[in-house]
Amino acid sequence: MKAGNDAGPVAGAILYLLIGPIVWAAHLLLVYGPQSALCAFRITGTAAVDPWLISVLVAGVTVIAMAAVGLTLWRPRRMARLFRFNAASDGDRSFVISVMRILGVLSLFGIAWAGATTLLLDPCAQLR
Amino acid sequence: MENERRLDLPNQTPRPEGELEELERVWATPRGWRIVTTVNNTEIGLLYIGIAFLFFLMAGVLALLMRTQLATSDNDFIGQELYNQMFTVHGTTMMFLFAVPAVEALGVMLLPQMLAARDLPFPRLSAFAIWAYVIGGLVFFSTILYDLAPAGGWFMYPPLTLKEYSPGDNADFWLLGIGFIEISAIAGAVEIVVGALRTRPPGMTLAKMPIFAWSMLIFASMIMFAFPAVILATMMLEIERSFGWPFFTAAKGGDSLLWQHLFWFFGHPEVYIIFLPAAGLVSMMVPTMARTPLVGYRLIVIALIATGFFSFGLWVHHMFTTGIPALSLAFFSAASMAVAIPSGIQVFSWIATIAASREKFRITTPSLFILGFLFIFTIGGLTGVMVAMVPFDFQVHDTYFVVAHFHYVLVGGMVFPLFATFYYWMPMASRNMLSERLGRWVFWLMFAGFNIAFFPMHLTGLLGMPRRVWTYPGELGWDTLNMISTIGSYILGAGVLLFVIDLIRRFRPGRGGPENPWQAGTLEWLPNDVYSTRSIPLVTSREPIWDQPNLADDVREGRYYLPNAPTGGRETIVTSPIDAKPQYVIRMPGSAWSPFLAAIFTAAFFLLLTVKFVTIALVCGVLAIAFCLVWTWPLDHGPSRGPVDIGGGISLPTYMSGPTSHSWWAMVVLMFVAGSLYLSYVFSYLFLWTVSPEVWSPTGSPALPGLPWPAASALLLLAGSALIFLADRLLPQPGKGRVAVPVAIFLAVACLVGSLGVELAGHLRTGLAPTANSYGAMVYMAAALFGQMVFTLVIFGGYTIARYVAGKLDRERRVTFDNMRLLYYYTAAQSLFGLMLIHGFPRLVN
Numbered sequence: 001m002k003a004g005n006d007a008g009p010v011a012g013a014i015l016y017l018l019i020g021p022i023v024w025a026a027h028l029l030l031v032y033g034p035q036s037a038l039c040a041f042r043i044t045g046t047a048a049v050d051p052w053l054i055s056v057l058v059a060g061v062t063v064i065a066m067a068a069v070g071l072t073l074w075r076p077r078r079m080a081r082l083f084r085f086n087a088a089s090d091g092d093r094s095f096v097i098s099v100m101r102i103l104g105v106l107s108l109f110g111i112a113w114a115g116a117t118t119l120l121l122d123p124c125a126q127l128r
Numbered sequence: 129m130e131n132e133r134r135l136d137l138p139n140q141t142p143r144p145e146g147e148l149e150e151l152e153r154v155w156a157t158p159r160g161w162r163i164v165t166t167v168n169n170t171e172i173g174l175l176y177i178g179i180a181f182l183f184f185l186m187a188g189v190l191a192l193l194m195r196t197q198l199a200t201s202d203n204d205f206i207g208q209e210l211y212n213q214m215f216t217v218h219g220t221t222m223m224f225l226f227a228v229p230a231v232e233a234l235g236v237m238l239l240p241q242m243l244a245a246r247d248l249p250f251p252r253l254s255a256f257a258i259w260a261y262v263i264g265g266l267v268f269f270s271t272i273l274y275d276l277a278p279a280g281g282w283f284m285y286p287p288l289t290l291k292e293y294s295p296g297d298n299a300d301f302w303l304l305g306i307g308f309i310e311i312s313a314i315a316g317a318v319e320i321v322v323g324a325l326r327t328r329p330p331g332m333t334l335a336k337m338p339i340f341a342w343s344m345l346i347f348a349s350m351i352m353f354a355f356p357a358v359i360l361a362t363m364m365l366e367i368e369r370s371f372g373w374p375f376f377t378a379a380k381g382g383d384s385l386l387w388q389h390l391f392w393f394f395g396h397p398e399v400y401i402i403f404l405p406a407a408g409l410v411s412m413m414v415p416t417m418a419r420t421p422l423v424g425y426r427l428i429v430i431a432l433i434a435t436g437f438f439s440f441g442l443w444v445h446h447m448f449t450t451g452i453p454a455l456s457l458a459f460f461s462a463a464s465m466a467v468a469i470p471s472g473i474q475v476f477s478w479i480a481t482i483a484a485s486r487e488k489f490r491i492t493t494p495s496l497f498i499l500g501f502l503f504i505f506t507i508g509g510l511t512g513v514m515v516a517m518v519p520f521d522f523q524v525h526d527t528y529f530v531v532a533h534f535h536y537v538l539v540g541g542m543v544f545p546l547f548a549t550f551y552y553w554m555p556m557a558s559r560n561m562l563s564e565r566l567g568r569w570v571f572w573l574m575f576a577g578f579n580i581a582f583f584p585m586h587l588t589g590l591l592g593m594p595r596r597v598w599t600y601p602g603e604l605g606w607d608t609l610n611m612i613s614t615i616g617s618y619i620l621g622a623g624v625l626l627f628v629i630d631l632i633r634r635f636r637p638g639r640g641g642p643e644n645p646w647q648a649g650t651l652e653w654l655p656n657d658v659y660s661t662r663s664i665p666l667v668t669s670r671e672p673i674w675d676q677p678n679l680a681d682d683v684r685e686g687r688y689y690l691p692n693a694p695t696g697g698r699e700t701i702v703t704s705p706i707d708a709k710p711q712y713v714i715r716m717p718g719s720a721w722s723p724f725l726a727a728i729f730t731a732a733f734f735l736l737l738t739v740k741f742v743t744i745a746l747v748c749g750v751l752a753i754a755f756c757l758v759w760t761w762p763l764d765h766g767p768s769r770g771p772v773d774i775g776g777g778i779s780l781p782t783y784m785s786g787p788t789s790h791s792w793w794a795m796v797v798l799m800f801v802a803g804s805l806y807l808s809y810v811f812s813y814l815f816l817w818t819v820s821p822e823v824w825s826p827t828g829s830p831a832l833p834g835l836p837w838p839a840a841s842a843l844l845l846l847a848g849s850a851l852i853f854l855a856d857r858l859l860p861q862p863g864k865g866r867v868a869v870p871v872a873i874f875l876a877v878a879c880l881v882g883s884l885g886v887e888l889a890g891h892l893r894t895g896l897a898p899t900a901n902s903y904g905a906m907v908y909m910a911a912a913l914f915g916q917m918v919f920t921l922v923i924f925g926g927y928t929i930a931r932y933v934a935g936k937l938d939r940e941r942r943v944t945f946d947n948m949r950l951l952y953y954y955t956a957a958q959s960l961f962g963l964m965l966i967h968g969f970p971r972l973v974n
Contacts, residue, residue: 001138001330001666003778004709005788013706021437028441032459039453040818058455088333088707095335095426102430110438110466117458125454127518 008086016083017100019072020107027065027111031058031118039124054123062115069108073101137687138776139663147692148662154693155246155659158719164259165719167251168658173237174557174637176258179265180230184543185624186269187221190214192621195581199614201602211598212279216302217272219282223398224306225265227542228351231405232316233258235344238553239320241652242338242412244667244683245327246660246700248319249790251716252723252759257315259727260308267735268305271298278302281596283391284365286376286384291369300369300738307362308734310355317348317355318797324348325705326790329651330689331667332708338650338670339422342429343408346436350401352797353440356805358394360812361387364909373898373905375812381820381828381902385450386812392443393808399537400439404432406545407474410498413552414478416648417495418485421671424477431470431477438467448521457518464516471509475502492646493567497548500575504540508533511586526596529589535582547574547627555641556652560634566626573623580616584609649674655684663688663775664701667708694772695782701774702790712784713772715765722759726752757927764931766862766941785943795947799954802917806958809913810965816902817969823901825970833890838967841886845956848879852952859939869937870929876952877925880918883959887911910962917955924948 006013015022038054041047072079076097080086087093158165166172194214197206206214236254240247248254271277278298280289289299324345328337364375365387374380376387415422422428444452444460479502482489489495511533515521524530547570554562588609593600600606644653649671654661665688669675682688690701690713698716703709729752736745767783774780786792822828855872888911898908928948931937937945 001776001778002709003711003780004704004707005711006704006706006709008706010705018433018437021434025437025440028459028463032444032456036453036456037814037818039456044819044821046821054455088709092333092335092707098426099430099433102427103434106430106434106466106469107437109469110441110463113462113466114459117455117462121455121458123453123455126451127454127457127522 006086007088008084012083013085013087013096016080016085017096018103019079019100020069020104023065023068024107024110027061028114030061030065031114035123042124051123055118058115058118058123062111062118065111066108066115069104069111073104073108076101137682138666138689138774138778139687139691141685141687143686143691147686150693150696151659151662152657154696154698154718155657157658162719164724165721167247167255167717167719167723169236169240169247169251169254170557170658172251172255172258173233175262176233176236177230179258179262180226180233183221183225183265183269184230185628187218187226188621188624190218190221190272192617194218195614195617197598198600198610200611201600201604201607203599206598208598209279210275212596213272213275213277213298215596216279216281216284217269217277220278220302220306221265221269222538223282223402224309225261225269227402227538228313228398229261229265230546231347231402231542232313232320234405234409234549235320235347236316238556238652239323239341239344240327240660241556241656242341242650243323243327243332244329244651244654244661244664245323246664246698247716248323249327249700249702249714249716250319250322250794251698252720253315254319256723256727256730256756256759257312257319259724260312260315260730263728263731264305264309264312264734267731268301268309271301276301283395284387285391286365286368286387287378289365289369290376297739300366303362303366303369304734304738307359307366308731310359310362313351314355314801317351318794318801320344320348321352321797322790322793326702326793327700327714328703328708329664329667330701330703330708330710332703334706336667336670336708339411339425339428339432340405340408343404343411343432346432347401347405347408350397350404350436350439352801353804354394354397354401356801357390357808360805360808361390361394363912364812364905367909367912368905371899373908374902375816375905375909377902380900381816381823382905383816383819383902385447385819386815388447388450389443389815390808390812392446393440396443396446397436397439399534400435402538403541404435406501406542407432409545409549410478410501411474412648412650413494413498413548414481415671416552416646417490417492417498418481419490419647420481420484420486421649421674422477423480423484424473425670427473428477431473434470435467438463438470442467445516445521448518449525454518461516461518465513468509468513468516475506475509478502492551493562493564493571494548494552494646496568496571496575497544497551500571501540501544501548504536504544504575504578506540508536508538508540512537524589526594527589528585528593528595531595532582532585532589535578535585539578539582544574547571550627552646553652554635555643555645557637558634559636559638559641561642561645562634563630566630570623570627570630573626574620575623577616577618577620577623581613581620582616584612584616588613644673644680654680660700661688662686663691665689666776689776689778690774694774695769699782701780702784710774710778710780711788712781713774714784714790715769715782717759717763720759722755726755726759729755753923757923760927761931764936764941764943766936783941785940785946789943789946791943791947792950795950799950802954802958806913806962809909813906813910813965813969816906817973820902821973823903824973825896825903826974829901829903830894830896832967832970833894835967837886837890838963841883841890842960842963844879844883844886845959848876848883849953849956851876851879852949856945856949859937859942859945862938862940864938865935870932873925873929873932873948877922880921880952880955884911884914884918887914887963907966910966914955914959914962917951917958921948921952921955924951 038049324341367373374382376382376384441463445464593606661683663686699713702714729748732748769782771779771781851872860866896904898904
């Protein structure tokens with residue numbers, strides 16, 4: 001054991017590890033925020049956006065988010081270089097990469113599940 | 129062979145005479161009344177967990193009284209108003225004063241031991257947080273005795289909790305008291321994040337970190353992002369109650385749903401904030417009882433991270449019946465079901481570990497509580513998936529079904545693992561183990577009592593019994609089920625009482641208990657004392673004690689790193705956050721009165737403010753700040769001590785500034801907390817605009833100040849930042865002085881004050897009043913948040929100047945300046961964004 005620093009920047013490693021959940025969170029923010037605001041505008045009369053545009057928005061954001069996570073799953077080592085992630089040993093590196101990939105798979109599932117609802121529901125319908 | 133192996137170890141024996149005695153002297157526990165000055169994690173951790181358990185008992189007594197009231201129909205054992213206060217104090221105490229503090233206490237107590245660190249990196253911060261919690265919590269709970277307790281439920285929904293419908297100071301005790309305790313929780317979270325990432329032993333990379341450390345890291349990170357939302361909400365509700373700023377009053381453009389959004393953005397992650405550390409504890413105990421490494425370590429890490437993230441996407445499922453569009457509900461319904469996947473991963477990993485047991489899985493008292501946890505929590509999880517479905521939630525919302533569900537999740541997911549923890553880790557705190565024979569009685573009474581009490585509530589809920597009713601008419605068919613629940617609650621109470629009796633009989637605080645009685649494999653079971661382990665081991669696997677048979681002896685003999693106290697004070701090794709390479713030796717402060725007194729006066733400030741003793745409250749506030757300054761003054765000691773040898777040919781510095789420093793890390797964590805609070809504000813601003821655009825400027829409120837006003841404010845912020853940059857460049861070499869440095873810092877702080885003044889003056893000139901409507905309230909709230917940061921920096925800036933004048937700040941000894949600089953830049957950036965939002969957004973949308 002020698003004194004020293006990590007093999008790469010810490011922020012890059014954390015971001016790399018959490019790419020999937022971060023994209024999932026961004027997706028939720030970007031579908032829920034605009035959809036609920038645009039529906040509220042219809043009620044307050046601020047703006048009257050066609051509901052199908054809201055559905056397209058949700059679907060579009062979902063496709064982009066899935067593509068972003070899919071890219072990290074497909075090319076994990078290229079993404080690692082992008083985030084300047086490195087670890088001192090092969091074991092630690094493969095640990096972080098596999099954690100990142102499985103988190104990505106879970107996030108992909110979450111994004112698809114939430115986004116798919118736009119295919120089934122009227123974007124501004126009330127249940128009561 | 130044995131001798132060769134020992135020659136490879138970092139330090140050779142025999143160690144110099146007197147070395148161990150010096151360690152004991154440096155880490156000695158204060159005696160007598162001075163015990164309140166202790167800052168060592170093992171001692172304050174024990175106090176922390178003890179007080180949290182006391183709150184559990186007291187809130188449990190309230191639960192028994194409520195169950196007695198509900199045992200039969202048309203009962204008048206407890207009056208309606210007192211019943212309302214009781215369920216509010218029960219829920220609030222269990223969530224804020226028991227569950228979160230209990231798991232945080234376990235983090236403070238066990239984490240350094242699991243990491244073989246001598247202590248967490250900010251021991252005085254831990255002491256402050258704990259004393260603040262003890263005092264604030266006891267005062268809050270005592271309000272139930274004086275008819276001063278809040279009665280709005282643990283979630284304190286407006287409009288019920290607005291002044292019109294909840295007059296008196298009762299609700300204020302909740303808002304100020306709990307808001308203050310949340311700040312204490314955040315202080316603990318800062319400690320845990322930095323501790324888990326920076327004080328691991330050499331070699332303990334992320335892939336070898338104990339699962340409990342992972343879970344505490346995620347727990348603390350969740351606190352950083354979840355708690356600020358409810359802190360902002362409590363600030364806004366208290367301001368509305370005290371000064372009439374209408375954030376939640378619909379007639380003036382406010383919206384009570386804003387409270388629900390902010391509260392549940394905190395409140396749902398809160399469930400996982402409680403559960404994840406408990407799951408981490410289970411992941412530590414199961415392998416020991418199964419005598420085999422945890423199956424699916426990697427998957428459990430993934431599950432913890434995924435649960436932590438997904439839990440922030442569920443808050444709206446508490447608001448399914450509030451009229452939100454169906455598609456929005458579907459997003460959150462999907463996320464609510466998705467979170468079951470990572471939770472399921474953990475459950476299957478534990479079952480697989482039990483199944484993979486090398487020998488027969490040992491059925492001990494901790495094992496029983498773990499098995500009970502698996503059974504109860506799984507049922508709670510399944511009903512959770514049920515209420516995640518919108519149509520089902522519509523049917524059972526606000527009924528006893530929900531009460532049953534969340535007690536299955538919280539008691540199963542947290543209380544049962546906590547009792548397992550008490551039995552399992554008792555040798556960390558007591559000379560005696562608890563009784564295994566009584567422990568089995570405790571378990572079966574609690575397990576049977578819990579299920580008898582809470583399972584029937586699913587049925588009473590399905591039969592339509594609403595939550596929070598103090599009594600019910602006899603003809604509805606709820607009597608029998610309620611009577612069964614009440615009997616069950618008393619059986620559960622008997623189990624807890626038996627535990628307390630065992631505790632009184634067997635618990636004797638101190639060292640000298642059995643060493644590793646369960647033959648566990650993790651570092652907390654190494655021989656340890658008040659200074660933690662004699663030397664800090666090199667970690668090469670996840671279960672070092674299992675894989676390195678002589679580890680305990682070698683650590684005890686001082687053959688590993690830092691077997692002494694080379695600086696003559698308290699210290700531990702700081703390692704790099706990912707690869708765990710030694711970086712420097714942190715010198716930690718010892719016992720002191722200042723954190724204790726700062727906590728007392730902080731608590732007094734908040735509590736006196738609640739009862740409107742403003743002058744005395746302000747005096748207490750000033751004293752609290754003064755004691756904080758006294759506490760921090762000796763911390764930035766500079767590099768004068770020089771590097772020290774920790775063994776193995778490694779020489780480490782004893783002082784570090786810049787991004788490698790642990791205090792830089794703490795400041796970054798604090799900036800995340802501040803940023804999270806500010807983002808909650810931005811959400812609130814946009815939410816209220818979405819709901820009531822008609823009160824926004826310029827149609828519903830006076831036109832905004834002309835652009836020169838925000839431009840002047842922004843210029844002052846930029847000028848101040850430039851002055852801080854200049855002061856950084858001008859910091860002199862040690863022993864030299866430059867008058868320009870304190871002048872630059874002074875002017876920079878003056879720029880901040882000026883910027884705030886310009887911003888306020890601009891709005892006042894337009895005639896905008898904070899009480900006029902929600903727009904006015906939000907505009908002045910932005911100024912209030914800016915003012916809060918300015919106030920902090922006025923004190924911090926003055927403190928930095930004082931250190932410079934005292935000769936304690938220069939180009940090398942600069943941690944204080946670095947932290948002030950970070951906070952200044954953050955404040956300037958946040959405030960510039962705020963100016964764009966307040967002055968740009970209304971212009972943009974018009």
